[in-house]
Amino acid sequence: MNELHFGGRVRELLDRRLEDIGADRLARLRQARERALLARRRSAVTGIGHALLLSAHAGTPRARLAVAACTLLLAAWLVAWWHVGGPLDEAGEVETALLIDDLPVEALLDSGFQSWLASR
Amino acid sequence: MVKAGTGARALISEGSSPLATQRELSDFLASVERRAFRHAAYALRDEEGALDIVQDSMMKLAEKYGDRPAKELPMLFQRILQNGIRDQYRRLKVRATWTTLLSTLAPKDDDDADPLESLATENTDGLAGTPHGRLEQAQVMALIEAEIGRLPTRQREAFLMRYWEDMDVAETARAMGCSEGSVKTHCSRATHALAAALKAKGVSL
Structure with a gap:
């Protein structure tokens, strides 16, 4: 067997x-x-x-x-x-960059940046 | 949802991290919980008790060994589970001794109960084949479960860990706290005992 x-x-x-x-x-x-x-x-x-x-x-x-x-x-x-x-996702990284001033707040007014962010 | 019957070792080997993440621990527990429940139920013949033991085993694994490497989880979980089953079995044995002593004072009413009756299938709708085929398959499965329940504890542990949990001889030996040679002996004896019991009832696999 x-x-x-x-x-x-x-x-x-x-x-x-x-x-x-x-x-x-x-x-x-x-x-x-x-x-x-x-x-x-x-x-x-x-x-x-x-x-x-x-x-x-x-x-x-x-x-x-x-x-x-x-x-x-x-x-x-x-x-x-x-x-x-x-690793953390890209949206989280964008928020972190905003908080530590690596990314200007004005970036959020940019329509191209908004559409890129929405696509993430 | 992890598919039932997936080898825990295969699942864990996919993890590349040395320490188990919350996700890996969750996936491992999901993959093993139903087999652990059945394993405990075969040993104790008590589904409520089996559920309690699986719950305790999960809790102990998470609290005490949650920071261990993912590949060690199957062996650690089985060791905790088998210890829990043995402890509960001892408690039941002591209780049964007292019950037997006390029952000598009371009239007997169901001495001729067939153990197979308590293992009736809960749902066989999903099985393929004719109604007769399904019935036959359900009877074979109930018979195998009953025979597994009758195996000596160490043989049942070794057999189920090796062939159901997909653990290798070394992992099984570590979980059982014995030598690899003992695992092989227990497995061989369990296989022959099961095959002989099934053959005596006209069943061959």
């Missing part, structure tokens, strides 16, 4: 049975997943809070400031990474 072949056949049949799980069970599984993802976000925030607390007990005031700044930068990076899963 071929173990791999047998295992594959059993797997096919078990996979078919997954389609028979009732809607109420599937809803509970989805809720469980969403709760778990929320818990992960919370635990990450808690970790950052602990790091900030630790920074308050670091050596010199300059070291404390450096640790706190690094923690906040790391937190910002983590939030962006988890929510977006990659």
Whole structure:
């Protein structure tokens, strides 16, 4: 008897049975997943809070400031990474450029720029 | 939505990041939740208990191991799930011992219940073929599930992780906390036990 072949056949049949799980069970599984993802976000925030607390007990005031700044930068990076899963979109980059004065506000009055922005 | 039955390993291998992102964790949980539910239900024969264990396992994975590399998630999740199943099984065993002791004082009423009756299919409309063919297939599936439920715990764990979760021998061994040789032995015994049980009932795969 071929173990791999047998295992594959059993797997096919078990996979078919997954389609028979009732809607109420599937809803509970989805809720469980969403709760778990929320818990992960919370635990990450808690970790950052602990790091900030630790920074308050670091050596010199300059070291404390450096640790706190690094923690906040790391937190910002983590939030962006988890929510977006990659680089920020171009519309976000335009808003950032406006906020840091790399892009003049007058650009928004330019119809060509508006149509380019709308196409993004 | 991730298709049911998709190998978790194949899904995770697509991720290039060393640490699991929120999206990767979400996709992984979505891909594995239904199989995890069935796996727990086979072991415990209690769907409510199985749902609770899957929920707890997801929570533990997210809280304690959410910052681990994505490729480690299947192994970690299975380890948490199997521990949860074993803990619940022990609790049920203790409870059953007390129930048995107490039931000797009460009259018996359903000793002849067939375990296959409790595994009746919920919905077979989606199966192809004639009504007779669908019925036959549903019976085979119920039979396989019942036989998987009867396997010794370690054999069932190894068999389902290797052939249903698509985990390799090394990952399965890490999840089970045993050697690769033990995994191979458990799998081989499970396969032969299942094949023999099905053959005895006139079913061949």
